[in-house]
Amino acid sequence: MGSCLKKLSGCLVLFLLACDAGVSQPDVGGETGGDPDLSAYFIVPTLCGDSEGPDCTSLRLGDAHLTTSNPAQGKLFACTAGNANAPGSDPARITWIDWAAGTWNLLAKPFLPSGSFSPQPGVTNVSESGGIRSIEVNNLPVDGRIGDWPMSQYPLLSAIDRNPGIPAATSITFNLPINPVVRDTPTCTSLGAIGVTLNGVVLYNAVDARGNDAVAHEIVDEFGGHPAMSDYHYHFLPERLDSESMADGHSGLVGYIRDGFGLYGYNGAGGVELTNADLDECHG
Numbered sequence: 242m243g244s245c246l247k248k249l250s251g252c253l254v255l256f257l258l259a260c261d262a263g264v265s266q267p268d269v270g271g272e273t274g275g276d277p278d279l280s281a282y283f284i285v286p287t288l289c290g291d292s293e294g295p296d297c298t299s300l301r302l303g304d305a306h307l308t309t310s311n312p313a314q315g316k317l318f319a320c321t322a323g324n325a326n327a328p329g330s331d332p333a334r335i336t337w338i339d340w341a342a343g344t345w346n347l348l349a350k351p352f353l354p355s356g357s358f359s360p361q362p363g364v365t366n367v368s369e370s371g372g373i374r375s376i377e378v379n380n381l382p383v384d385g386r387i388g389d390w391p392m393s394q395y396p397l398l399s400a401i402d403r404n405p406g407i408p409a410a411t412s413i414t415f416n417l418p419i420n421p422v423v424r425d426t427p428t429c430t431s432l433g434a435i436g437v438t439l440n441g442v443v444l445y446n447a448v449d450a451r452g453n454d455a456v457a458h459e460i461v462d463e464f465g466g467h468p469a470m471s472d473y474h475y476h477f478l479p480e481r482l483d484s485e486s487m488a489d490g491h492s493g494l495v496g497y498i499r500d501g502f503g504l505y506g507y508n509g510a511g512g513v514e515l516t517n518a519d520l521d522e523c524h525g
Contacts (some may be wrong), residue, residue, distance in 0.1 A: 323452020388462020
């Protein structure tokens, strides 16, 4: 899951996703009986197919791994426990979560495909002055990769997650210390933006408004984002953004957390994919 805000240098594994193509046209209706066939909306992330990656058919469900008291390895240190009455996906329609085992199958989860939706281009401007790094974004992807919102065009998907949002440009500025200092006491992660990617889209922590594992429960587009009303955001690092490496094979910089520490991709030194065991209680 996500991270506490204390030390976020190193790699921050928020969750994996690639962007294999799904269908490009809205569906026209649901099934007449039994579970609907969602296979047209499945994707196959690269991280799920290599020899180092996780078993994407049995990922740990993060619902029970949230803490509001103290940070702990393998848990999300959140400021609030979530609101059980908040809007979100319909658990009765989720077929990819094994509730008894506490796992979920990413390869059997639907993602909103790309289509005709085309918002204005994403913008990211980075400047430095007086020890402050200012990052200005319009919260739309610079690479232009975004799903076919609104999801209401896809009845099979909107029956599961009735997210009515449509992404729109929103000017946001992050003023971050160029030389961040590790705090003596970790700070919890709040709802809303906890960081920003260099792709121009903000990063939320790993839970939805109910306090559940957002990536497991909510439907996002095949490029890794979804809107809260008009505010597009990621709950994890889309795999395609982890595209550059340092000289030692470590993943390159992909963004910043709001305390000023860098956000990196999925590989550590030598290009080896990281696991929770490699990370501290703040996921750094």
